[in-house]
Amino acid sequence: MAHLTVLMYLAALITLIEPATDKLYPDICPLGQFPCGNLSVCLPQPRHCNGMQDCPNGADEENCVDNSGWPHLFDAFLKTNIQESKECLLDIFPDVCHCKGMKVNCNSKELLDVPAVSSNVTALELNSNRIKSLQADLFIRYQNLERLHLQNNSIKTISKRAFSGLYKLKRLFLSQNLITRLKVGVFRDLQNLEWLILEDNKIATIRQKSFEGLKSLFFLSLLNNSLKHIPKKSFCLEMPRLNWLELEGNTISSLQGSSFQECTALTVLALRRNQIQTVEEGTFSAMQRLIDLDLSVNRIQELPPSLFRNLQNLKQLNISNNPMTHIFDDQFDSFVNLQSLGMEDIEIPNISIRMFRSLSNLTHIYFKKFEYCGYSPNVRSCKPNTDGISSFENLLANIILRVFVWVVAFVICFGNVFVICLRSCIVSENRHHTMAIQSLCCADSLMGVYLFFIGAFDIKYCGEYNRHAQIWMESLECQLIGTLAMLSTEVSVMLLTYMTLEKYLCIVFPFHNYRAGRKQTLFSLIFIWFLGFMIAVIPFWDKKTFGNYYGRNGVCFPLHSDVMEKPGARSYSTGIFLGTIILWVVIFILPINSALNPILYTITTSSFQEHIKLCLQMKWQRAALKETPRNISTIYTQEALPSTNP
Numbered sequence: 001m002a003h004l005t006v007l008m009y010l011a012a013l014i015t016l017i018e019p020a021t022d023k024l025y026p027d028i029c030p031l032g033q034f035p036c037g038n039l040s041v042c043l044p045q046p047r048h049c050n051g052m053q054d055c056p057n058g059a060d061e062e063n064c065v066d067n068s069g070w071p072h073l074f075d076a077f078l079k080t081n082i083q084e085s086k087e088c089l090l091d092i093f094p095d096v097c098h099c100k101g102m103k104v105n106c107n108s109k110e111l112l113d114v115p116a117v118s119s120n121v122t123a124l125e126l127n128s129n130r131i132k133s134l135q136a137d138l139f140i141r142y143q144n145l146e147r148l149h150l151q152n153n154s155i156k157t158i159s160k161r162a163f164s165g166l167y168k169l170k171r172l173f174l175s176q177n178l179i180t181r182l183k184v185g186v187f188r189d190l191q192n193l194e195w196l197i198l199e200d201n202k203i204a205t206i207r208q209k210s211f212e213g214l215k216s217l218f219f220l221s222l223l224n225n226s227l228k229h230i231p232k233k234s235f236c237l238e239m240p241r242l243n244w245l246e247l248e249g250n251t252i253s254s255l256q257g258s259s260f261q262e263c264t265a266l267t268v269l270a271l272r273r274n275q276i277q278t279v280e281e282g283t284f285s286a287m288q289r290l291i292d293l294d295l296s297v298n299r300i301q302e303l304p305p306s307l308f309r310n311l312q313n314l315k316q317l318n319i320s321n322n323p324m325t326h327i328f329d330d331q332f333d334s335f336v337n338l339q340s341l342g343m344e345d346i347e348i349p350n351i352s353i354r355m356f357r358s359l360s361n362l363t364h365i366y367f368k369k370f371e372y373c374g375y376s377p378n379v380r381s382c383k384p385n386t387d388g389i390s391s392f393e394n395l396l397a398n399i400i401l402r403v404f405v406w407v408v409a410f411v412i413c414f415g416n417v418f419v420i421c422l423r424s425c426i427v428s429e430n431r432h433h434t435m436a437i438q439s440l441c442c443a444d445s446l447m448g449v450y451l452f453f454i455g456a457f458d459i460k461y462c463g464e465y466n467r468h469a470q471i472w473m474e475s476l477e478c479q480l481i482g483t484l485a486m487l488s489t490e491v492s493v494m495l496l497t498y499m500t501l502e503k504y505l506c507i508v509f510p511f512h513n514y515r516a517g518r519k520q521t522l523f524s525l526i527f528i529w530f531l532g533f534m535i536a537v538i539p540f541w542d543k544k545t546f547g548n549y550y551g552r553n554g555v556c557f558p559l560h561s562d563v564m565e566k567p568g569a570r571s572y573s574t575g576i577f578l579g580t581i582i583l584w585v586v587i588f589i590l591p592i593n594s595a596l597n598p599i600l601y602t603i604t605t606s607s608f609q610e611h612i613k614l615c616l617q618m619k620w621q622r623a624a625l626k627e628t629p630r631n632i633s634t635i636y637t638q639e640a641l642p643s644t645n646p
């Protein structure tokens, strides 16, 4: 039954694991500690961002949230734009609207058209109305207008001259409308426009000339539109000051080298949730000021090796959720200022320390697999920090398990060796049965050996497991002990099934003269061992189908069905698991049946019931005799009794 213990132990292994803390590998601080900024004070990892200032200089509460990229920039931008409210200074504005200073608010007033207001208005809010189109010269009187809000209307068509005369306009909000196209030259007069928000529309194509005149444009958002491509010729030629370009949630399929040639001022470029498959060499070569680049959730398989060459100022790069097949060794070499690198869900088969060597300022990195963290040893925060079994420090993250692995290994080995010796010393009347038991003990001992090895490697890698995780999981040792564990589990379960079935047959057909002979038993045992061995080594058969079957976690045993694992390997694991479950059912259900049968067959027969009745009666009568004083009739009865009780 040793393997049952082990299965329970392994289940406990999964459930008991506590999330391990982040890890840092500084030069000055010991493992598991981080330095307090430039002070030579080290603190344990859990003190990092715990809401209390532990470092004298407060460095432990800095850098808690990874906001290296645009959130930081955005905050800085918003802070400069605080506005104060005053009395209404306008003569004309609709009664339903509100006026403050020279600003008019007509939000949610079910307006069908743009209402007339005083010409010196500076801000006009018309959100959530029912405006369907913007005709020519609609705003031409409002030459002082600085802000125009037209969000959440039903605007479909915009006349080419709709915004003519708005020379002072700084912000234009057109989100949540039904705009399908931007006519060439529609923004021609908006020379001072800084923000242009076109989110949640249906714009499918844009031309270079669409943005003609936007000389001061700083922020352009085309989020959640239907753009298929961006103009081949420089997108930024008309917008030389474009700083922030939001293209998330479109259907762009490729990026051409020439598209962003003039985008020298760009600091944030978001291309998240597109369908980008190819990125040409040189696409980002002009963006020397770029700070945040988001290419996540696309279909990129490979990035040209020198794609990022000029991006020395980049602080945040996100290439998560792409079906990348390969990362070049020198791909990230130019990122001397990079602080955050997102590579979630990316398999990096050829990962090496070389890849991340130049990233001296990196503080946050996000991987698909826990073991990759060992290749970026100088990062303050690397995620994920556990795979459910191991932590950065230890192969077995939980201290209880680390001790328990030895105890269980000893108990298993000692117990089984003891039984083997005992069985071979005492000559039993059923030698075939003894053979099966000894076989079972051998199989279970293998599990003990496996646990010994796990314990030993846990000690070997103590304190710095993550550095060795990848190598360990791919090592021959890991494969071998994984095979051992699998062999042990499978053979144990099959042997138990075999023995149970044999007993069952004896009980069900007691008079059938079936008894396994020496040859038959030997053959069955050899067959079971062979089958177990085959099941254990099949994963080595084909690397493509199974991947690194045993080396998927630190304990070298495919414990849980990993969603990311290869379909072949997953079906195999599931198959083995189901097979084992069925055998367990056999082992438990059949004996229950066998145990119940004798009872059922005896209790339910009428002769047995009669017998019981008689017995009870007799007892009762005897009790009665003891209490009543003896007289003739009782003596007579007592004398007569022996004849009724054979």
Ligand SMILES: *[C@@H]1O[C@H](CO)[C@@H](O)[C@H](O)[C@H]1NC(C)=O
Pocket (backbone or CB within 6 Å): 038, 039
């Ligand atoms: C640590 O850095 C702070 C500024 O962040 C500086 O004022 C201080 O002098 C530095 N201390 C040392 C010991 O370098």
Ligand SMILES: *[C@@H]1O[C@H](CO)[C@@H](O)[C@H](O)[C@H]1NC(C)=O
Pocket (backbone or CB within 6 Å): 089, 090, 091, 118, 119, 120
């Ligand atoms: C705005 O224009 C109106 C005339 O339309 C004028 O009476 C008012 O003084 C102007 N307000 C400001 C602040 O210039």
Ligand SMILES: *[C@@H]1O[C@H](CO)[C@@H](O)[C@H](O)[C@H]1NC(C)=O
Pocket (backbone or CB within 6 Å): 128, 129, 130, 152
């Ligand atoms: C958009 O406007 C409609 C009314 O026209 C309103 O019910 C809805 O809440 C608005 N949506 C948003 C996101 O403001």
Ligand SMILES: *[C@@H]1O[C@H](CO)[C@@H](O)[C@H](O)[C@H]1NC(C)=O
Pocket (backbone or CB within 6 Å): 199, 200, 223, 224, 249
């Ligand atoms: C953009 O679209 C996504 C998915 O459809 C949605 O979750 C998100 O809220 C949208 N963003 C905005 C600002 O409307």
Ligand SMILES: *[C@@H]1O[C@H](CO)[C@@H](O)[C@H](O)[C@H]1NC(C)=O
Pocket (backbone or CB within 6 Å): 066, 272, 296, 297, 318, 319, 320, 321, 340, 341, 342, 344, 366
């Ligand atoms: C990177 O992108 C993914 C997917 O868009 C997102 O879930 C993740 O939070 C991003 N990482 C960072 C550090 O912003």
Ligand SMILES: *[C@@H]1O[C@H](CO)[C@@H](O)[C@H](O)[C@H]1NC(C)=O
Pocket (backbone or CB within 6 Å): 326, 349, 350
């Ligand atoms: C990964 O490295 C191995 C040698 O370590 C090499 O044979 C293989 O071609 C590399 N794969 C790629 C995709 O570069």
Ligand SMILES: *[C@@H]1O[C@H](CO)[C@@H](O)[C@H](O)[C@H]1NC(C)=O
Pocket (backbone or CB within 6 Å): 336, 337, 360, 361
């Ligand atoms: C990045 O690292 C360099 C040294 O490699 C250092 O001079 C520079 O100040 C760092 N930049 C930031 C933003 O920490």
